[in-house]
Amino acid sequence: MNQKRDTLYAQQHPQLGRFAFDEQVVEVFPDMIQRSVPGYSTIIAMTGVMAGRYAQENSHCYDLGCSLGASSLAMARHIGRRAKIIGVDNSDPMIARCTELLADIDTETELRCESIQDTALSNASVAVLNFTLQFVPEADRPALIRRIADAMLPGGILVLSEKICFPDAHLQSLNEELHLEFKRANGYSELEIAQKRSAIENVLVPETIATHRQRLLEAGFKSVDVWFQCFNFASMVAIK
Numbered sequence: 001m002n003q004k005r006d007t008l009y010a011q012q013h014p015q016l017g018r019f020a021f022d023e024q025v026v027e028v029f030p031d032m033i034q035r036s037v038p039g040y041s042t043i044i045a046m047t048g049v050m051a052g053r054y055a056q057e058n059s060h061c062y063d064l065g066c067s068l069g070a071s072s073l074a075m076a077r078h079i080g081r082r083a084k085i086i087g088v089d090n091s092d093p094m095i096a097r098c099t100e101l102l103a104d105i106d107t108e109t110e111l112r113c114e115s116i117q118d119t120a121l122s123n124a125s126v127a128v129l130n131f132t133l134q135f136v137p138e139a140d141r142p143a144l145i146r147r148i149a150d151a152m153l154p155g156g157i158l159v160l161s162e163k164i165c166f167p168d169a170h171l172q173s174l175n176e177e178l179h180l181e182f183k184r185a186n187g188y189s190e191l192e193i194a195q196k197r198s199a200i201e202n203v204l205v206p207e208t209i210a211t212h213r214q215r216l217l218e219a220g221f222k223s224v225d226v227w228f229q230c231f232n233f234a235s236m237v238a239i240k
Helices: 023-036 040-054 070-079 092-101 138-151 169-185 190-200 209-219
Strands: 060-064 084-089 109-113 124-130 152-163 223-230 233-239
Touching (some): 023 040, 040 223, 070 124, 124 138, 152 209, 209 223, 209 233
Parallel strands (some): 060 084, 124 152
Antiparallel strands (some): 152 233
16 A cells, blocks of 8 residues: 555644544554554554464454554454454544455455444454544443453453553653654654644543453453553453
8 A cells, every 4th residue: 555644734733623534544544653653563463463363263353443454454364264354443434445455355354334332243252452442432431341342252352452541640751751752753743743632632532551451351351461562552462
């Protein structure tokens, strides 16, 4: 895919709208997320490896909030025809482009343009929420995680990757600054950083690792822990 550079916030916007996964974001999304999320490539690649380990025959592997299908593609490389991949996203432009990108893979796939909170879940051996739950209203997150857990087969796995926050104010400040330096090193200007932060404020709401862990355990997952973390971004694994 021809990857366009993210310059959405390079010019001053007199009136910043709320961040949305629209056509403009779709065009630059691969570049945006690589330059904004430390460890993203590793998380996606290892999501595929874990799917290869845990995908069960004739089961479903869900990519919830699939965007352009990076996690779906990673899973497909490791599960082949063993299971069906179901990608769900509520952005029409994301699903349209994702359909093109997944057209030639050998794994059976289904793409749904609908809310992950409403989509039907069943017979799941793998579920992936890579930087998705943080966009779901906080009050709705426990019910979604419970629905995922209830749909999972014994031994099934959930990969949950999120921007996180810290209960300790000093660590919160440190990790925020490290993340800012990461974005600066990747070529984002102070204007771009400031405008993106304003646009996404109250749209992306992070939580602590402890909050995620407690929610996963209460939903019925038995083994829960962090397998990857870089600054204020982490990925957890939860096994049913």
